[in-house]
Amino acid sequence: MxxxxxxxxxxxxxxxxxxxxxxxxxxxxxxxxxxxxxSNNGSQAKSLISAMDPPDAVLLDMTLPDTTGLDxxxxxxxxxxxxxxxVALLTTNVESLDSVRAAxxxxxxxxxxxxxxxxxxxxxxxxxxxxxxxxxxxx
Amino acid sequence: MLALNHSDLTLRVGxxxxxxxxxxxxxxxxxxxxxxxxxxxxxxxxxxxxxxxRPLLAQCxxxxxxxxxxxxxxxxLVFLYLWNHCYESVRGDARTLLNELARRTKTDQFAKExxxxxxxxxxxxxIVTLGHLQERSVWNELEGxxxxxxxxxxxxAAKALLxxxxxxxxxxxxxxISRRKDWSPLKVVAMFEAVGADLAAETIAKAACLAAPExxxxxxxxxxxxxxQYGLPPLRALLRENSPSDDVLAACLFLFGECSDPRDMxxxxxxxxxxxWYVRLQAASALGKMGVEEDEALLIGLLDDEHWWVRYxxxxxxxxxxxxxxxxxxxxxxxxxxxxxxxxxxxxxxQSNVRKADSLPTAPPERDTL
Numbered sequence: 001m002x003x004x005x006x007x008x009x010x011x012x013x014x015x016x017x018x019x020x021x022x023x024x025x026x027x028x029x030x031x032x033x034x035x036x037x038x039s040n041n042g043s044q045a046k047s048l049i050s051a052m053d054p055p056d057a058v059l060l061d062m063t064l065p066d067t068t069g070l071d072x073x074x075x076x077x078x079x080x081x082x083x084x085x086x087v088a089l090l091t092t093n094v095e096s097l098d099s100v101r102a103a104x105x106x107x108x109x110x111x112x113x114x115x116x117x118x119x120x121x122x123x124x125x126x127x128x129x130x131x132x133x134x135x136x137x138x139x
Numbered sequence: 140m141l142a143l144n145h146s147d148l149t150l151r152v153g154x155x156x157x158x159x160x161x162x163x164x165x166x167x168x169x170x171x172x173x174x175x176x177x178x179x180x181x182x183x184x185x186x187x188x189x190x191x192x193r194p195l196l197a198q199c200x201x202x203x204x205x206x207x208x209x210x211x212x213x214x215x216l217v218f219l220y221l222w223n224h225c226y227e228s229v230r231g232d233a234r235t236l237l238n239e240l241a242r243r244t245k246t247d248q249f250a251k252e253x254x255x256x257x258x259x260x261x262x263x264x265x266i267v268t269l270g271h272l273q274e275r276s277v278w279n280e281l282e283g284x285x286x287x288x289x290x291x292x293x294x295x296a297a298k299a300l301l302x303x304x305x306x307x308x309x310x311x312x313x314x315x316i317s318r319r320k321d322w323s324p325l326k327v328v329a330m331f332e333a334v335g336a337d338l339a340a341e342t343i344a345k346a347a348c349l350a351a352p353e354x355x356x357x358x359x360x361x362x363x364x365x366x367x368q369y370g371l372p373p374l375r376a377l378l379r380e381n382s383p384s385d386d387v388l389a390a391c392l393f394l395f396g397e398c399s400d401p402r403d404m405x406x407x408x409x410x411x412x413x414x415x416w417y418v419r420l421q422a423a424s425a426l427g428k429m430g431v432e433e434d435e436a437l438l439i440g441l442l443d444d445e446h447w448w449v450r451y452x453x454x455x456x457x458x459x460x461x462x463x464x465x466x467x468x469x470x471x472x473x474x475x476x477x478x479x480x481x482x483x484x485x486x487x488x489x490q491s492n493v494r495k496a497d498s499l500p501t502a503p504p505e506r507d508t509l
Contacts, residue, residue, distance in 0.1 A: 020224045027197035116231035117200050
């Protein structure tokens with residue numbers, strides 16, 4: 001595997017309902033130095049979003065049992081502190097996405113499933129690097 | 140107490156019947172408990188295997204550990220489900236690593252045994268696994284499974300053959316696709332996704348040319364989903380060299396409209412006056428997608444067609460032409476000589492006026508599938 005080490009200690013909130021996929025993504029992210037908080041449904045994710053400080057990035061599955069990724073993202077963006085948190089959507093088919101709504105909600109990246117572990121790490125590193133570059137301008 | 144030895148026969152028979160009922164109830168309860176126990180034990184075993192192997196499989200997409208836990212044969216089935224799920228969740232090098240894991244755990248051997256088990260669910264799992272493992276040694280068995288009565292089983296076998304060796308599988312699959320009425324064209328298109336849209340389009344088009352009209356027409360309609368032009372040359376040759384059925388002809392015109400290749404313009408125009416109404420309908424729809432300004436007259440001519448749907452599609456096609464503005468449509472409508480033509484244009488003209496009023500970008504009206 002190509003070296004794609006992320007910054008150690010950075011936290012990622014991952015909302016993914018399929019246990020096998022979640023376990024796999026979690027392993028790849030942890031292997032790259034990230035701390036992963038996993039939620040497997042929309043309501044649990046909403047509770048987490050209300051209670052916790054924003055993580056460094058969010059990975060959001062498009063299809064969840066009790067809500068959709070975009071609805072959850074909509075909720076997430078209503079939380080003042082989460083408005084600039086970088087978000088990547090995990091999806092099997094980018095063409096079926098409501099891309100206009102996604103763009104309006106500030107999606108930063110799309111990660112296509114099935115995932116390549118190397119590419120996943122690279123995309124998350126880039127997502128975080130891009131958001132870091134933008135931060136001073138936001139401030 | 141039961142009176143088994145009582146001198147009264149009725150009482151004795153009654154007692155025996157009560158005893159039998161009691162015994163049956165006890166046996167039934169014992170059976171239920173046993174089944175429940177077996178189910179719980181299976182569930183516990185499945186959980187245990189999952190707890191051990193799920194994190195290991197996640198690890199294996201990055202590197203396969205040197206030592207692996209022993210995998211008992213009774214746990215192998217659960218492992219296969221986990222392995223396949225993991226395999227389909229990743230791509231690239233991670234799949235090679237998962238194949239290495241499968242060989243080290245002798246999963247290929249186990250899958251071959253399942254393939255010969257004769258139980259449908261196990262056979263399906265085995266075929267999927269052997270396809271992922273690109274196991275050439277089962278090629279002949281999979282080829283035989285293409286003829287299976289069960290459509291799902293044969294489709295899974297076709298996909299496995301494509302995974303093992305797409306180039307060798309395609310010549311085998313073309314006649315099968317053209318023959319099997321029970322294969323959904325959507326599934327066929329999806330099956331070929333892994334080998335690339337162009338190869339998929341070409342293969343399906345060739346199969347459609349060989350197929351009976353009802354199968355061929357369905358396959359051709361679904362070719363549009365591949366979004367590849369590679370399916371067009373075999374169909375052009377079919378139209379040039381043979382006289383296909385009206386169903387196939389209509390499907391070809393539908394596809395020509397979807398692909399909008401200028402080389403097919405002459406064919407589309409030539410069928411605007413075909414004796415079969417649904418061929419004319421598809422020609423009109425196609426012309427609405429790919430036509431140039433001089434085709435406007437052809438479409439206006441079809442507004443007086445004897446068939447309602449052809450008139451409707453011709454009106455829709457006219458409204459879809461990229462240079463057709465609301466004002467131009469109003470002028471066109473005013474110049475129409477028949478009531479039928481005028482009536483068909485009115486809803487599209489109204490839509491066009493609404494779009495103009497709202498200053499919305501011009502989107503074509505919603506089409507149904509006819």
